Amino acid sequence: MLYLIAEHLGFPGVLNLIRYLSFRTGGAVATALLIGLIIGPKFIGWLRLRQGKGQPIREDGPQTHLAKRGTPTMGGLMILTALSISVLLWMDLANSFTWVCLFVTLAFGSIGFLDDYDKVTKASHKGLSSRIRLLLEFAVAGFASWLVIRQIGTELYLPFMTGVSIDLGWFYIAFAAFTIVAFGNAVNLTDGLDGLATMPVIIASVAFLIIVYLVGNVRFAAYLGIPHVPGAGDLAIFCGAIIGAGLAFLWFNAPPAAVFMGDTGSLALGGALGAIAVTSHHEIVLGIIGGLFVVEAMSVIIQVFYYKRTGKRIFLMAPIHHHFEKMGWAEPTVVIRFWIIALILALAGLSTLKIR
Template sequence: GPLYYLFAATVIVGAGNAVNLTDGLDGLATMPVIIAAGTFALIAYLVGRADFSAYLGIPHVPGAGELAILCAAIMGAGLAFLWFNAPPAAVFMGDTGSLALGGALGAIAVAAHHEIVLAIVGGLFVMEALSVIIQVFWFKRTGKRVFRMAPIHHHFEQKGWAESTVVIRFWIVSIVLALLGLATLKLR
């Protein structure tokens, strides 16, 4: 119904902003976007096939398999971009790139009817956005900070982690969350 349109818009806008908040270190947002796009390429392919959808017990979305091509394009563009965005970055994504890629992931999740899986697969983005929300809320309420700095990747930098350590560890978290998101397809 009409509430679904509001929900879908919230997913798309939220995903865009969450990816934007994550894009604070060289290569930090790029690889998780590539990983999420790869995960959704597989999900889109599966929901686009009636036989796989029936086997997995997930809703079949006719034509969703075409989204796998879009996901593959995002992956390819992301890998090419990462070549120049890896530390030390020569090129930066900026708001235009991060908002567009996050919005694209949100739109793909909505089109594939796997919005909740996006929250798992994109858990890193959720964590980054929540760190900002928590920091602002808590500071306005108490005048104190929960984190040394938000988004949380800056908190870890303030704790003494090297930029490359933060980036690589966040990439690892993204891989684990992608696998967890894929596991939910069968563990229902």
């Protein structure tokens, strides 16, 4: 919105700064952070008043989690509010990629909200049926992928190789939709401990802020041998808003958490990262940068698959962060060590930009 106003006025004086993507990205971080910190206390109080008992806690989980009873959920609404206002304020309203990513984020957040609402009202951790939820997610992701490929094409680019791609044709829509849905649910599965999902999402957003900026710049893209996507650079503003909103939420989500993001936040943030990766032609790199989320999701898939066929468990409890809790690791130990892993994987993902 500010960009549209400044452009209409001809970028006079200090408004000329808005012309620069780096300035608007910094503005998006600061705006989302400030909004989140301001609305946080009242928002949490409102959630606590409305929800009463808060998010249901699994009886079969680590016993230390029972102390979290009464903590309100749906804190993702706070993240989405700060993120949306910041993006709309600093984005170029003519950039269709930003609109698509915002659509996926808010739509996935709405699906997560329905799931959280069902859990809270029924005092059960089950929520919506997985079939309905996946159907809604794939409908949103499929439509978004169709919108994106009309501008970026259907090539799947391979990391570590310069200019090597596979044209998937219309199958790319299914692949892109799967990427968005899979990552949304992977982040959702990771969100089980205070701050566990929030910081890795912030780390992944920092990595993709760099990637989309480079992908959107024709000179940098040519130098690094990565696909150039005109207009993708504006997604740096979107990544910045995620970072700012995530930091604000972490302020209240730090142990002991005053609020949980719930499916409202985790599905939305995971879907957002998936959409950004698809738009920037870095879907495979997302699997490296967000490797922690991939491992969390795979631990659940492996556990369920193995248990159904043998009646035995590979992990003491899935997702895998609960396995380490059952082994005796304190919750802050699990969280901080997983943060370190997320940072290492993000650096490994960024290295693909040069190792080609």
